[in-house]
Amino acid sequence: MSDLVQVNNLCVDYITFGGRVRAVDDVSFSIKKGEILGLAGESGCGKSTIAFALMRLHRPPALISEGEILFDGKDILDFSDEELRKFRWADTSMVFQSAMSCLNPVKTIESQFYDIFEAHNVVSTKEEGAERAKELLQIVDIPPERLYDYPHQFSGGMRQRVVIAMALALKPKLLIMDEPTTALDVVVQREILQKVYELKEEFGFSVLFITHDLSLMVEFCDRIGIMYSGKLVEVAPSKEILGKPQHPYSFGLGNSFPTLHGELQEMIGIPGSPLDLNHVPDGCRFAERCFNASEQCRTDEPQLRNDEARGWVACHHPLAIDFRELQDAPCSELN
Ligand SMILES: Nc1ncnc2c1ncn2[C@@H]1O[C@H](COP(=O)(O)OP(=O)(O)OP(=O)(O)O)[C@@H](O)[C@H]1O
Ligand SMILES: [Mg+2]
Structure with a gap:
């Protein structure tokens, strides 16, 4: 399997009143095509900071101060605004730590799907957008007629699945999931991750999966990276990380x-x-x-x-x- 993403010597700092804090320090790893890579580690060790950097979604006071992030061989840190706009959603999409609250409460799901399609010029009419959105909802086991509902009309697990369907809307090559199911009960958690796994098998995208839950990670990931205080300290096949930790x-x-x-x-x-x-x-x-x-x-x-x-x-x-x-x-x- 060849690499889809190569992160080389990445450093991300937060500029604070107390000084410059290096939240991600000289981190290097790769994600192969079709691979699920997990990132685990205690709260505050820099997992989300890496996720945001991979989409160049970090905002001040965060600053990428060193390193490169190669996506299909191109350094996304050199991307123009236009290249970035195309890259997000179409090449890489992200399910955030607080994904459920990412949905706009005053817009129907239909209209939120349409915003994505319209921004990337992939549909020409609302009807076409609705058809595509219904297909995506069906993929995550949500009845297509629910497309016209508002977010508050869904359960937490359903909202999470809607967000995952949106993240898959443009068939990205990389799906980043940062604690995508933390707020959900274990049964729903597993159902959602199983679904993502099946979709990954079908469409062949790669996944960066971040969670505190090592047991869930071991089941779901091919390899796992362990972070400690801004450093990546070990990367190993998931079966080995618990069975043969080094x-x-x-x-x-x-x-x-x-x-x-x-x-x-x-x-x-x-x-x-x-x-x-x-x-x-x-x-x-x-x-x-x-x-x-x-x-x-x-x-x-x-x-x-x-x-x-x-x-x-x-x-x-x-x-x-x-x-x-x-x-x-x-x-x-x-x-
Ligand atoms: N806006 C900010 N300003 C200053 N420091 C920040 C900011 N955001 C994050 N940090 C610091 O960067 C470090 C890494 O934070 P990050 O959110 O990446 O951790 P995390 O591993 O995702 O934690 P969690 O598991 O709790 O989500 C932490 O020490 C945090 O205090
Ligand atoms: Mg986090």
């Missing part, structure tokens, strides 16, 4: 979630609290909270490197435990 932070995150299957296990949280981005230490940002930290970790910042044996991890002392093997091993071998 960064102690990925290990800690995995332990903070209950498993749905198997025996009851004690959950162990991560001691300490996230870093204050105004006071970033010299060495590894996770060192203060890490059970495995050495002197080197407090002075040298580990870089995210692709080690052939280990994959992508930014840690001086990556873990080498494979929990999947431990689970399969007979009990006698564990004692």
Whole structure:
């Protein structure tokens, strides 16, 4: 699979009264065509800031200060306003963290679909727009006759599905979903994500999926990137991130979630609290909270490197435990 998106050494700063805060620091990753990449990490680690940067939707005080974002080989940071206008919705679309409240409460769904089609000159009449919008609603299992309703006439889950249908309206190559289902119950969450997965299989687009919910992410994503305080600290196939975590932070995150299957296990949280981005230490940002930290970790910042044996991890002392093997091993071998 070739890369659709390549983010190279991206840095995003917020200019605040207290000074310049680097919310995303030297982050590099790629998203392959047709791939679902997850981004996980504690609140405030920079996930949404990356999502906004990928669509160049960041607004002051946010500033992309370094790096490049290649989409199909072209750096979107060099795009003109006209190129950007075409790029958004048609090439990349986004379901925001507060997607449900993105719908305009005083316009019908029909009229909001029409605004998208009209802005990109893809339909010539309202009737044509309505036909296309009805097809999109059916894709997300909303009865087409509901097109003429207002947002308040839908349930939360339905509104979320309407927003996803709008995001797919121009058949984008990349769909960014930032906590798309957080406000919904687990059953509806899964239904919606299952739908997105089926659509992805059908249309072949790529997805950047952001959530706090690692278990949901593991089910839904091909690979997962783990962020900590503005840094990407590990990227691995989703099955490995919980089963064979290499960064102690990925290990800690995995332990903070209950498993749905198997025996009851004690959950162990991560001691300490996230870093204050105004006071970033010299060495590894996770060192203060890490059970495995050495002197080197407090002075040298580990870089995210692709080690052939280990994959992508930014840690001086990556873990080498494979929990999947431990689970399969007979009990006698564990004692
Ligand atoms: N407008 C702003 N001005 C100053 N700092 C900001 C602004 N928006 C975000 N930040 C800071 O940037 C950092 C990253 O924020 P971001 O919203 O990307 O986090 P996140 O990982 O999406 O968190 P969450 O999981 O809570 O959505 C945080 O430390 C936040 O305080
Ligand atoms: Mg966010």
